[in-house]
Amino acid sequence: MSVNRQFRLKQRPVGRVGRADFDLVESPVPEPAEGQAVIRTLYLSLDPTNRVWMTDMPQYLPPVAIGEVMRGGGVGRVVASRRPDLKEGDLVTGLLGWQDYAVAGAPGELFPPTVIPDGLPIPIPSLMGACGMTGLTAYFGLTEIGTPKPGETVVVSAAAGAVGSVVGQIAKIRGCRVVGIAGGAAKCAFITEELGFDAAVDYKAADWKEQLKAATPDGIDVNFENVGGEIMETVVGRMNLYSRMPLCGMISTYNDVQRPRYDLTPFLMKRIRLQGFIVLDFKDRYAEGSIQLAQWLLAGRLKARETVVEGLEGAPEALNMLFDGGNIGKLLVKL
Amino acid sequence: MSVNRQFRLKQRPVGRVGRADFDLVESPVPEPAEGQAVIRTLYLSLDPTNRVWMTDMPQYLPPVAIGEVMRGGGVGRVVASRRPDLKEGDLVTGLLGWQDYAVAGAPGELFPPTVIPDGLPIPIPSLMGACGMTGLTAYFGLTEIGTPKPGETVVVSAAAGAVGSVVGQIAKIRGCRVVGIAGGAAKCAFITEELGFDAAVDYKAADWKEQLKAATPDGIDVNFENVGGEIMETVVGRMNLYSRMPLCGMISTYNDVQRPRYDLTPFLMKRIRLQGFIVLDFKDRYAEGSIQLAQWLLAGRLKARETVVEGLEGAPEALNMLFDGGNIGKLLVKL
Structure with missing residues (x-):
């Protein structure tokens, strides 16, 4: 490929993300300057946080500027290098961006x-x-913030997603009763039959609140929160005294124009510990987490599932799958 | 006194508490049955939590039932006893209730x-x-949940109140920069000039948000939350990455008919740890806390201030002082 296609943010999306929110710009494949390397993107990771980066709300990294290449994690291969830490042929991971070729060491990195x-x-x-990253998010959020004990009940929302599916499996390894909340029969079957969750709650079913109640007869000790909104409020209503709530995300609300609001009274009355976190908080411990996750995977105790979309050009629309429930497991774009 | 006056809850107050929400019932002074003691109430403690107990919202103790004597902490003296752990003349503390005489060991205690x-x-x-109790609330909430480090900025709301005034003084002892939020010049002068807070923010002033900003140039590391509402949201807006928020109460909202709602996004983006607590969570450590507080008081490092209202009959109206800002320090009724 002799051109570099880049999705540059044209405007801040309102509601759902659309192709029109981006310019697809073609330019020559970059050459590395001294101290730089050029990376061919192989896969891009699509994550709820991409949607947050497109907004200018206060957030944990700078928003993507209008006109800037859309930020995104990815894996690629070094095709040219003028820096000692990366050599041609290296497989690398990082914030490669929504483009065919990324420059490591470029300004603003x-x-x-x-x-x-x-x-x-x-x-x-x-x-x-x-x-x-999503496995590490699950691992550190659950074990360090959720602090589940054997026999406790762990509930995770977006349970068939990249983070939720790993949270539930780790909670099972830790000896917990695990209840996943997911949309539709296929996802519910996936988490119970393939991943071994104890119960699934189908939030698209009319009786989902009764399903949740039936699945959590002893209440909820850990709520690994991925979605926010009404699902979160219903789960909080069943949380126990001294329960914990790692707040990983609130994906059901990221397309909302108005930030939704919540009653904090249950957090006071039930002495719930709510802790927001981002996987970056644990960056000094990535090696530990990655090795543990890889061990579990290779031992067959952790199952990995991905949904792979082909072609960079589909990235903006594919991102909506996260919000529409179109993916199972990790959502990737293969270039 | 030959009669026992009791405030019995007649109806659940809507909005402000009124005398009409209670029946003032007279009955003979009780005689202790075997295993009981009778206590003459000397002081009643008026606390925001009294207002919560009057409602039937989900809470940390059973709501006061309609017709039941209003629950309240107090100090009294044993006047008759038929139990070995309490003898005539003993000074005692406990949930004596809004009455002249309490029976220790009565059903439902x-x-x-x-x-x-x-x-x-x-x-x-x-x-x-x-x-x-309010000192212990401040002590455990700040030290165990707020975990302030020397040099950090601690903000406390209702700062001239029973809990807030102690929170700020302990934070000063711990080497923090302490900013109190209080209503009116007299309270602001009290916390800065008498208690040694570094700055006061008068939330009744039109420019209070600018005052808060000026008083917290390095942001806020610990928000000891007593009031909820707009003050809380404004403070949260200035909280730092990895800051802590002991959630002690939300007094500004207890008279509201609708529970107010809050945006949780800052808790996620700034990885704030929010932890609701009640002093009862630390009941196994009351001795430790009481001794520490008494030592500080006797050493002149902790100043105690109380507002004392005379006469049981004024208790319902006096409770509103907490919500109107009528008291400085601990609010008590002297019988």
């Missing part, structure tokens, strides 16, 4: 890409999902 | 009263305030 050992017995998509 | 050593060099009102 937030984090440099890091090398992934080549030839691991784990396919790249799983290295990006269950053993990658 | 939540906690038995406990004896206070007589003759301590601390007056009873201070034993109920800075060295009592």
Whole structure:
């Protein structure tokens, strides 16, 4: 490929993300300057946080500027390098952006890409999902903030998604009763039959609140919160005294123009510990988490699932799958 | 006194508490049955939580039933006893209720009263305030949940109140920059000039948000939350990454018919740890906390202030002082 296609943010999306919110710009494949490397993108990771980065609300990284290449995590291969830490042929992961070729060491870079050992017995998509950032999000959020004890009840929303599916499996490894909330029969079957969750709640069913009640006879000790909105409020209503709530995301609300609002009274009365977190908070411990996740995967205790969309050009529309429930497991774009 | 006056809850107040929400019932002074003791109430503690107990919202203790004596903490003296742990003349503290005489060991008792050593060099009102339940609330909430480090900025709302005034003084002892939010010049002068807070924000002033900003140039590391509502939201807006928020109460909203609602996005983006708590969570450590508070008081490092209202008959109206800002320090009724 002799051109570099880049999705540049044209305007801040209102509601759903559309193709019209981006310019698809073609330019020559970049050449590395001294201290830079050029990376061919192989896969892009689509995550709820992409939607947040498109807004200018206060957030944990700078918003993507209008005209800037859309920020996104990915895995790629170094095709040219003039820096000592990256050599041609290296497999790397980092914030490659929604483009065919990324420049490591370019101005404004937030984090440099890091090398992934080549030839691991784990396919790249799983290295990006269950053993990658979303797996680490699940691992640290559940174990460090949720602090589940054997026999406790853990509820996770967006349970068939990249993070939720790993949260539930780790909670099972930790000896918990695990209840997943997901949309539709296929996802519910996936988390109970394939992943071994104790129960699934189909939030698209009319009786989902009764399903949740029936699935949590002893209340809820850990709520790993991914979605926000009415689902979160209903779960909070069943949380126990001294329960914990790692707040990972509120995806059901990211397309809302108005930020939704919540009653904090249950947090006071039930002494719930709510802790927002981002996987970056644990960046000094990625190695520990990655090794643990890889061990579980190779031992068959952790199952990885991905939904792969082909072609960079489909990235903006594909992102909506996260909000529409169109993916199971990790959502990736293959370039 | 030969009669026992009791305030019995007649109806659940809507909005402000009124005398008409109670029946003032007279009955003979009770005689203790075997296993019981009768206690003459000396002081009643008026606390925001009294207002919560009057409602039937989900809460941390059973609501006061209609027709039941209004629940309230107090200090009294045993006047008759047929139980071995309490003897005539003992000074005791406990949930004596809004009545002249309480029966320890009566049906439905939540906690038995406990004896206070007589003759301590601390007056009873201070034993109920800075060295009592509200002092312990401040002590454990700040040190265990707020976990302030020297040099950090601690903000406390209702800062001239029973809990807030102690929170700020302990934070100063711990080497923090302390900013109190209070209503009116007299309270602001009290917390800065008498208690040694670094700054006060008068929330009744038109420019209070600018005052808060000026008083917290490095943001806020610990928000000891007592009031909820717009003040809380404004404080949260200035909280730092990885800051902590002990949620002690939301007094500004307890008279509201609709529970107010809040945006949780800042808790996610700034990874704020929010933890609801009630002093009862630390009941196994009351001795430790009381001794520490008493030591500080006797050493002159902790100042106690009380507002004392005379006469049981004024209790319902006096409770509104908490919501109107009518008291400085601990609010007590002297019988």
